[in-house]
Amino acid sequence: MTHSRRDFLRTAALALPQGLAAAGQAERPNILFIMSDDHAAHAISAYSDRLIRTPNLDKLGQEGVRCDRVYCTNSICTPSRAAIMTGQYSHINGVPVFNAFDPARPNVAKYLQAAGYHTLMIGKWHLGSNPTGFDDWEVLPGQGVYHNPIFYTATEEKEYPGYVTDITTDLMLQRLEKRPKDKPFFAMLHHKAPHRPWDPSERLGAIWRKRQIAEPPTLWDDYATRTDAVKECRQKVFDDMTRRDLKLVAPGNLQGKERNAWLQHKPDSVEIEVDGRKKTLTGMELKKWKYQRYMQDYLACCASIDENIGRVLEWLDKNKLRENTMVIYTSDQGFFLGDHGLYDKRFMYEESDRMPFLVRWPRGIKPGTTTSALGINCDFAPTFLELAGAPVPADMQGRSLLPVLQGKKPKDWRTSFYYRYYHDPGDHNTAAHYGVRTETHKLIYFWRRDQWECFDLVKDPQELRNIYADPAEQATVKKLKEELYRLKKEAKDTEDRFADSKDWPKESSYVSPKKQQNP
Numbered sequence: 001m002t003h004s005r006r007d008f009l010r011t012a013a014l015a016l017p018q019g020l021a022a023a024g025q026a027e028r029p030n031i032l033f034i035m036s037d038d039h040a041a042h043a044i045s046a047y048s049d050r051l052i053r054t055p056n057l058d059k060l061g062q063e064g065v066r067c068d069r070v071y072c073t074n075s076i077c078t079p080s081r082a083a084i085m086t087g088q089y090s091h092i093n094g095v096p097v098f099n100a101f102d103p104a105r106p107n108v109a110k111y112l113q114a115a116g117y118h119t120l121m122i123g124k125w126h127l128g129s130n131p132t133g134f135d136d137w138e139v140l141p142g143q144g145v146y147h148n149p150i151f152y153t154a155t156e157e158k159e160y161p162g163y164v165t166d167i168t169t170d171l172m173l174q175r176l177e178k179r180p181k182d183k184p185f186f187a188m189l190h191h192k193a194p195h196r197p198w199d200p201s202e203r204l205g206a207i208w209r210k211r212q213i214a215e216p217p218t219l220w221d222d223y224a225t226r227t228d229a230v231k232e233c234r235q236k237v238f239d240d241m242t243r244r245d246l247k248l249v250a251p252g253n254l255q256g257k258e259r260n261a262w263l264q265h266k267p268d269s270v271e272i273e274v275d276g277r278k279k280t281l282t283g284m285e286l287k288k289w290k291y292q293r294y295m296q297d298y299l300a301c302c303a304s305i306d307e308n309i310g311r312v313l314e315w316l317d318k319n320k321l322r323e324n325t326m327v328i329y330t331s332d333q334g335f336f337l338g339d340h341g342l343y344d345k346r347f348m349y350e351e352s353d354r355m356p357f358l359v360r361w362p363r364g365i366k367p368g369t370t371t372s373a374l375g376i377n378c379d380f381a382p383t384f385l386e387l388a389g390a391p392v393p394a395d396m397q398g399r400s401l402l403p404v405l406q407g408k409k410p411k412d413w414r415t416s417f418y419y420r421y422y423h424d425p426g427d428h429n430t431a432a433h434y435g436v437r438t439e440t441h442k443l444i445y446f447w448r449r450d451q452w453e454c455f456d457l458v459k460d461p462q463e464l465r466n467i468y469a470d471p472a473e474q475a476t477v478k479k480l481k482e483e484l485y486r487l488k489k490e491a492k493d494t495e496d497r498f499a500d501s502k503d504w505p506k507e508s509s510y511v512s513p514k515k516q517q518n519p
């Protein structure tokens, strides 16, 4: 795009989206994009009441729209962030794994800035290069830490006392207070939580440590009928949680490397104290205990996000910004919460691939609505651009969700989408795969193993029964394969770029000079 700023503004004035025209006003809406890291939709009560109450997040859906089928095109942190910023798939935006995003590339913040928006980015950036396209930014180095985190700007680095979710919110509200009032804003508020190692605040951690969390129906999945991929992955709650994950305390005499090795160990027996007496957990008892520990901490991190969303919504009300600010809540992907016996993400299975997507914009979205239209993370950038009245560049691969959010799903809206995950073996030995999800089915190809899985999502929403080899399903499998290769071609994934790890761009992540890392 080579539009001058004046061209952008002229185009913007001509191309006001339907929602704005219908609302009979020309003032462009503010966009507040709130994204957490690894927050599965089923850990938000707007989507499921099994695990947690999240009244503030739910409010976004009650006062706006809850999208039930928004998915990640490559379910892992850095690649999802790159897809959100560019509106492009990994093989086009150059970020298939944990490599750095090229800051010289166009991104949605640059387009919005050129269209006259004041642009802000606060929190977890995790793209391995400094943010570009923002009037102001302050981000965590790499993954960042939960307690007393360091943040950095283009020129300085500062440690803030307190809990990261509170601090990230504070930093954003301070920036919004000081923003230029003659411009609409585009603000990206990115939380670190509830990413591993799931360190809650002291207050919420103590509350959740006493709670008994319901087990998911697929916790004990035996993977019968499934491929080697799920059997061989190392993201299993029962086998792959470390002592650090489980918040076991290292003996006081251990230091440095020894202490670290102790913490990274995956225990098959654990000594705990019950009513002042020591007890050793093994076998089934230990498995159940590991699940509880994991979920207590994870959900306590989510509870802090919910509280802080409440603070942000109050601030918008107090500043009379409720009506014309689109507030979006999402996560860079979903997460396994013991589903299929797993934690982490990566797989194209529902719990990991689905992103929460709650949107409130009183001036343009009817409250209390829901949609099951298939959305993908590449749609976010085109959505913001349409909302701002700015043109959507032709090289963006997503499509604006704005009409869908307004209950006017276009007749030619997608009925399937393409997915591709590369990071194999990676930390969790998760097999690389690509696949297609339609309204009713999912077909997954683990290309290095030459193994397939196929699920009927209507009859088997929990994805337990692989029907790929079922003689009665061969016509369905054939149609899904055709759709998969049609979409692969449409997404321009024809050269299989990055298919082999030797072709990956060099992995990279900003590490603060102080090397602040999780202990």
Ligand code: CA
Residues within 6 Å of the ligand: 037, 038, 076, 077, 332, 333
């Ligand atoms: Ca993530």
